Amino acid sequence: MAFDGIVIANLAKELNDTLTGGRIYKIAQPEKDELLLTIKNQKNQYRLLLSADAGLPLVYLTETNKQSPMTAPNFCMLLRKHISNGRILKVTQPGLERILRFEIEHLDELGDLCRKTLVVEIMGKHSNIIFCRDDGMIIDSIKHVPAQMSSVREVLPGREYFIPQTQDKQDPLLINRDQFLKVVFGKPMKLSKALYTSLTGISPLIAEELCYRASLESDQPANTMGEREQLHLYHMFELLMEDVREARFVPNIVNNGRIPVEFSSITLTQYRDLTCRNYDTISMTLEAYYAAKNTVTRIRQRSSDLRRVVQTILDRDRKKYELQLKQMKDTEKKDKYKVYGELINTYGYHVEPGSKSMEALNYYTNEMITIPLDPMLTPLENGQKYFDKYNKLKRTAEALESLLKQTHDQILHLESIGAALDIALSEEDLVQIKEEMVESGYIRRKNTGKKVKITSKPFHYISSDGYHMYVGKNNYQNEELTFKFASGNDWWFHAKGIPGSHVIVKSEGAELPDRVFEEAGRLAAYYSKGREAGKVEIDYTEKKNVKKPNGSKPGFVVYYTNYSLTIEPDLSGLTLVD
Known part of the structure; x- marks a missing residue:
């Protein structure tokens, strides 16, 4: 996990600078495994979130308050009894462990000065918040861990607190060169794994970063590295640890x-x-990251029903399309039957009654062919039978040609809706996509009596040269951008042959620099089904060359004059305007 020992070290530094000397003003437990401490320090007030949630353990300063239950849980009441109005002496991290220790000074019932320690362990599903006496004995914890749950360590009132040494790992802040080379490069496993399984607090992410900085392949076995490569990696590691110290x-x-x-x-x-944004504090980083993650997760969950509908209809239409293609292939015999009928009518007077076949010269190819006959029919009747087969297959082919186009267009439309769901970032985006699906007949409209309000807007980017670029989030926005917003001399971009967004570059009548074409192409590649590909082919042309076929689905266009470029999906260098 990214919440590694280095992030904890950053948190310890920030919390020490911010909270040391502060008094605990309020203690709340808004969730089962979560505490919210309000701390006053030097006329400032801070809220500290401590979460031992197994799925998402967190520690950071926040300005957001949370509603607490009417009756405080027992652990919360215990903390209020002991450390309400207590003073935070310091916040420490043992080694590079994913542990924070809050040393708190307070007055007991007799007015004597006492010390307690609040330990927060950020260890995935084993995360916990443990309240200890100064001598290390556990008073209580937000999660009780009896012997039946863990053979390594009990976390119960009256037990001694200690950090479980479940793995033979070295402290990265204390390890020397010889120890590093021995524990890391003596393992027959890939290099990145050897790093994070040998050193405390080093996550897979940091292990990959160290390999990248040392220009080494992270999946190469650690015990195959040469001495020069080993020393270079140790040098990168030591530079990183110096930054931490x-x-x-x-x-x-x-x-x-x-x-x-x-x-x-x-x-x-x-x-x-990728783009990187720096923050002033690690708390701001964590809050922004998990807020954005929660938004993406929530939108994914909210869009799951729409995705299911799209995928179900897509699967059905793809099977239907394959069947129609097979039927169309069968109709290719029709021309053969027509030739048989014509040749029988031309040469059939030579055929003996009861014959099962006849030989005739095919005057279309100047080759002799054998024509199967029904011995129970006359030559004239055999010829008419082949003409009937021809006409039936001809009618079938004409009907299938129209059906194939309808099915293919619907598949493309559904794929474009799927692409729009992939880039949806808000509830407003989903509302517009759902409205398109309702109007296309894929789902039924709920009769609420309320008119659907559309507030979603296209992405708006500024190029490196200051040109305005707009990206449609769905088919309705694509159509709006291309045929109502863009003027004739603006430039239009789209990924070739795959679902994706329309990208419009406002030219303002000027000749665009080459860099703008490249950046708009990267936008079109990024907001397409080819986002994960290394390169995407992009078609681009002036908007005046883009037409909408009569009766076509929203966002569908044709163009016959265009340029092409092949480019990587990448947003670097572009400024997104909110």
Whole structure:
């Protein structure tokens, strides 16, 4: 997980700088595994979120308050009894463990000065918040862990607190060169895994980053590395640890468009092709990252029903299309039957009654062919039988030609809706996509009596040279951009042969620099089904060359004059205007 020892070290530094000397003003437990502490320090008020949720353990400062239950849980009441109005002495991290220790000074019932420790363990499903006496004995914890649940360590009142040494890992802040070379390069496993399984607090993300900085293949076996490569990796590792010791942190989030990919307290050079945003504090980083992640997850969940409908109809239409293609292939025999009928009418007077076949010269190819006959029919009747087969297959082919086009167009339309669902980032985006599906007959409209309000707008980017570029999020926006918003000399971009967004570049009557064409092409590639490909072919032309066929689905266009370029899906260098 990205919430590794380095992020915890960054948090310890921030919380020490912010909270040391502060008094705990309020203690709340808004969720089963979550605490919210309000701390006053030097006339400022801070809220500290501590979550031991197995799926998403978190620690960060926030300005957001949460509603607490009417009756406080027992653990919350215990903390209020002991450390309400207590003073935070310091926040520490043992080694590079994913653990924060809050040392708190308070007065007991007799007015004597006492110390307690609140330990927050950020360890995935084993995360916990443990309240201890100064001598290390556990008073209570937000999660009780009896012997039946863990053979390594019990977390119960009256037990001694200790950090479980479940793995033979070295402290990255204390390890020397010889130890590093021995524990990392002595393992017959891929290099990145050897790093994060040998060193405390080093996540797979940081292990990959170290390999990238050292220009080494992370999946190469560690025990096959040469001495020079080993020393180079150790040098990169030592530079990183020096940054941690000196608290030279760079809290940041790496984004792929608007989708957060990773967060860290160090610069992630392995993501050069993606955009990176730095933050002033690690708390701001964590809050922004998980808020964005939650938004993406929520939209994915909300769009799941629409995706299911699209996929179900797509699967049905694809099967139907394959069947129609097979039927169309069968109609290719029609011309053969027509020739048989013509040849029988021309040469049939030579055929003996009861014959099962006849030989005739095909005057279309100047070759002799054998024509099967029904011995129970006359030559004239055999000829008419072949003409009947021809006419039946001809009518079938004409009907299938129209059906094939309808089915193919619907498949393309559904794929374009699927592409729009992939780039939807808000409830408003889903509302417009759902409206298109209702109007296309894919789902029924709920009779609520309310008119659907559309507030979703296209993406708006500014190019490196200051040109305005617009990207449709769905078929309705594509059509609006191309045929109502764009003027004749504006430029239109679209991924060739695959579903994707229309991209409009406002030219304002000027000749666009080459870089603008490249950036618009990258936008069209990124907002298409080819986003994950290394290169995408893009068609582009002036808007005046783009036409909409009569009766076509929303967003469908044709063009006969265009240029093409092949480019990587990439948003770097582009500014998104909210």
